[in-house]
Every structure is written in structure tokens, then in C-alpha cells.
Amino acid sequence: MVIRMSYSRVVEQSDQAIRELTEAGEQILGYIYPHFPLEIAMAHGLLPSLVRTSPSAGGGYESSLQTFACSLTRNIFSQRASGHLTTFSGIVFSGNTCDSLQNVGEVWRKRFPDDKTFRLTYPAAIPSESSVTFLAEELRKFSVAIDSEFKMPFSEELFKDAVALISEIRESLQMLYAARVLSPKLLEYSTLSSLITGFLTAPTTSVLDNVLEIRSSTMEDLEMQVDRDLVSELQNAFLRKDLMDIGKFDESISIRLLLVGGMIETNALSEFLKSVPNFSEDMIILDLLSYGFKTAFTPSISLVGDPFENSARAILGSLGEPTQEGLSDRVRFLKEILSKLSINGLIICEQSFCDPDEFEAPSLARAAEDLQVPSVRLPIDPELSDRVRLEGRIQTFLETLM
Ligand code: SF4
DSSP, X not given: OOOXXXXXXXXXXXXXXXXXXXXXXXXXXXXXXXXXXXXXXXXXXXXXXXOOOOTTSOOSOOTTSOXXXXXXXXXXXXXXXXXXXXXXXXXXXXXXXXXXXXXXXXXXXXXXXXXXXXXXXXXXXXXXXXXXXXXXXXXXXXXXXXXXXXXXOOOHHHHHHHHXXXXXXXXXXXXXXXXXXXXXXXXXXXXXXXXXXXXXXXXXXXXHHHHHHHHHHHHHHHHTTSOHHHHHHHHHHHHHTOOTTSOOOOOOSSOOEEEEESSOOHHHHHHHHHXXXXXXXXXXXXXXXXXXXXXXXXXXXXXXXXXXXXXXXXXXXSOOOXXXXXHHHHHHHHHHHHHHTTOOEEEEEEETTOHHHXXXXXXXXXXXXXXXXXXXXXXXXXXXXXXXXXXXXXXXXXHHHO
16 A cells, blocks of 8 residues: 655654654665665765755855755755754765755854765766866775775675665666556556655665565556566666657647656655646656656666676766756657657646756746646745745646646
8 A cells, every 4th residue: 555645744754753763773875866886885884864954954054155055965965964964974965966065065064063075077078088087086985085084995795785786776777667668547646656765765674674565556446558678678778868769649638747857855846736726646647857757767786897897887877967968869869759658738847046947947848838738937945934835836826637
């Protein structure tokens, strides 16, 4: 039986899970940028966990941060400034991604000098052999820094175990994503979001069990409607970021929405959308969000060869972020999805005050316009401070699609 939870309940459960794991002796390594080398952290015996935003944090004003800081980094920094986030043994900030993350990392180190902080620098270039080589070296340096700080060396055995666990969770999530596209009524988007949140909170065997249970019941139901091979075809097409060989979907559901955007929590978004009058979860066919699709559709790491190079290749193999080059490729993939999946409404989610999201959004809207797909931009912050106005905007948008 699938248990439905509100977003605040999901946050509460995530916090509780982290507390219990800490009490059980786990050392938790927090990260913010989604393309994190989970398997490398786990190879050092650490448990990686996304530093979650909190809907109740007062993120609106934090004098230590620069004025350009986005609402996500403000929210996280405010939590720490109010004495929270202390269950993390260390926190990793990304370099070369956006000014907000760079700034919050620098201010954090000054304001909380006793916290263990790490910096992992990503290549801005589109995936190429030189960007793989660059990231592989950064991952190697990161591994050395973890060993030096925690006195926990990289273990080949733990790495293999981590790759097996993470790959199985991701492959199951990918199947669920593909199954929802084929039949959105089979699995509520909020349920899929909760599974992803569990994975981001702590990639453990109990998360895998949960994902496998829902995968099994979903696939059983799906097989009564469509050929199972279709799920694999779609899953592989998403992984290749190429839908050319996929047939066009029928348009039996009148409103077929695609959610795109950056570092927005899928649980927060789905709960907000559910509160909009006339909105139904099966209108969401797919998301291309950083903490959603991009998290699930990261290729598995090969165990043959150098673990750092293979990890870098997998990380750079996922759909790129607005912080990276490769906009034209992302627009091409977006157009394929809009067209092949018969999407008739695009919701472009932007983290408030996120420069990369704001920079990319007009190109996404133009791509939709080229295909006569209406779109709406949704600037959203973790506290949903503009909730009433956003609800109105979505409601009006849905009316135009009906
Ligand atoms: S939401 Fe945007 S500005 Fe904020 S950390 Fe993410 S990419 Fe950077």
C-alpha cells in the first residue's frame, strides 16, 4: 500500500531518518548541487545526504550573504544560522556552478569555521573527454580531502557495493518515470517524488526496498495495459537523451504537462500543484528537474577501469544544468519531449533569484512557442512565500489549456 504524505511530513521524515542514522553511528556528508558523487562518498564509509531546504526557515533575509544569493542558498544558510543542520559531519559546496553556491560556501567557512566543509569543482564545458578528465581529477582531490579530514580511506569494496546499490535504485526510478509517461494514472507524481526524496535523503537498502516494492506493483498494473518492452525503450531513450526512435504518444489525456527547471524539490512542487483548483496529478507526464529526472537518469558507473574517471563520466552523462554549457542540446531534447510525448503545456520552474534558471527560461519558453505549446514561468522559493499569486497563475494557465 502506498502511503501519501504531505511535503512538511516528508521533510519531517527526512530529518528523522537522518537523526536515526546519525544515532546509529553513520557519518552524514551533506551536499547541495545535485550531481554529487554519491558512490565516492560511500566508498569512504560516509552516507551522502542532500541538504534540504525547509519550508519553515526564514530565508528571506540573511545579511552575511551577497544580495545576488538565490532563495535556495538563503534558506539553507538561514537554517544553519539558526542552529540547525548540525547532524551533518561535513558539507560539500560546489565550485564553478553558480555565484550563489560559491558565495554561500565562502561565507559558511568564515561564519562557521568549525564545520567541516569541502569544495568540489565541476567543469562548465559540455561533456567531452577533457571535461571528464577535469572532473576525474577534482573527484580524486575530493577523495583525498575526505580521507585527510575523516581518516576514512577510499575502499574499493565499499565503492563496488555503493555502485550496485545506487544503480539499482536509479534504474528502478527510471522505470517508474517511464511507466508514468505510458500511464500517468498508475503512479501519483507525489509518490514518485517521495521515492526520490528518500533516495536523496539517504541512499540506503531500506530506500531500495521501498522503491522495489512500488516498482513491482506499478509494473504489474502496467503490464495489464501496455507491453513491458515499451517501458525499457522509453527508459533507454531518456538515458540516451534521444527520442527519435520513439513513436508519438496519443493525446487521450486532455492536459499533458511537462515540468522543467533547476534545483526545485519535486515534493514541494507536487504538493503546491495539488492545492491548485482543477489540478490533477496525472496531468504531469514528466519532469526535467534537477532533483527529479536528472537525479534518476544519471547513467550507472562502470566498474571496469579508474573509479574516478568512471564516476566523472556518469555524472557528466546526465542531463545538463542551466549552470553548464550545452543549452542548444537541452533545447533539442526538450523539443523532442514536447513533440513525442504530446505535451500541451510547459511549466518552467525557476528558483527565485537563481541567475542560471532566469537565463535559461526564455530559451525554454521560445522552444515551446516554436511548437505552439503554451508555457508559464513559475518563480518559486522554498517557503512558498508567494503561494496565492502562483496558484492563480497556474489556475489561469490550466484554464487556457482546457
Ligand atoms: S538555485 Fe540556482 S542560484 Fe541557487 S544554487 Fe541552484 S543553480 Fe545556484
